[in-house]
Amino acid sequence: MAPAEFDHAIALRYPRRSLKRAERAFRCSPFRLELLGDMRSQSISIRQVCGQAGLKSHYSRRAMAELQAENAMMWLIAVGLLRREVDGQGLTDSFRLTPLGRQVFEQLSALSPAQYRPTLVDHLYNAWCRWVRLPSWAGF
Template structure:
């Protein structure tokens, strides 16, 4: 149970383009909607997403190596869906849902499987966005 109930009147307003990009990124990822659902109330570590554990828990569609899962999660961080969890020692290997991620989950949870399935165009556009993004050191 969350510590505080979300208040829709206080929700952050995101640009439609940002929400669409984040939604597309998740739909094109190897993860299932159950991952976002569980991330609403708890943090999930990278080990819970890998190989048999990810499939067994219903978080991934196929077995993922740790590096694959990490790369996919980093893309979901880049588009604003997730954030790394921090403890007293610094960053951990766990992830949490952002406010934008909560909004995307609400949008996606209302879709049928046919509506949720990404098109070839979605996959191509998502791959292009991942490939064309500026490196973190680039400020130009």
């Protein structure tokens, strides 16, 4: 019996609400689209994102301390855009895109930077979601 083959053309379907929340979270983050683009093919270490290294590689809009970058990355993990890289000894300080993150990247890369710039309402709603973090069973 032949082994089952995985069809890479099968796309996961996410609820529209999840896609919008993840897209808004990235647009409100201090990161640039180049970060997601590079994460499609490789894992990116937190050290590559924070400080002057993040500015030089065009991964961040401003120089950030490692703790700030880590907190922003953890929110992107919470909304489903990123995942932690794992090696043989456990978690590392590197991140990769999830399938949801790939879809968000495809959507945002089709827009101009002015089109995906977050509004004040986006920032307020994103901050509210980060602060409240209601459980999924609550229906919001």
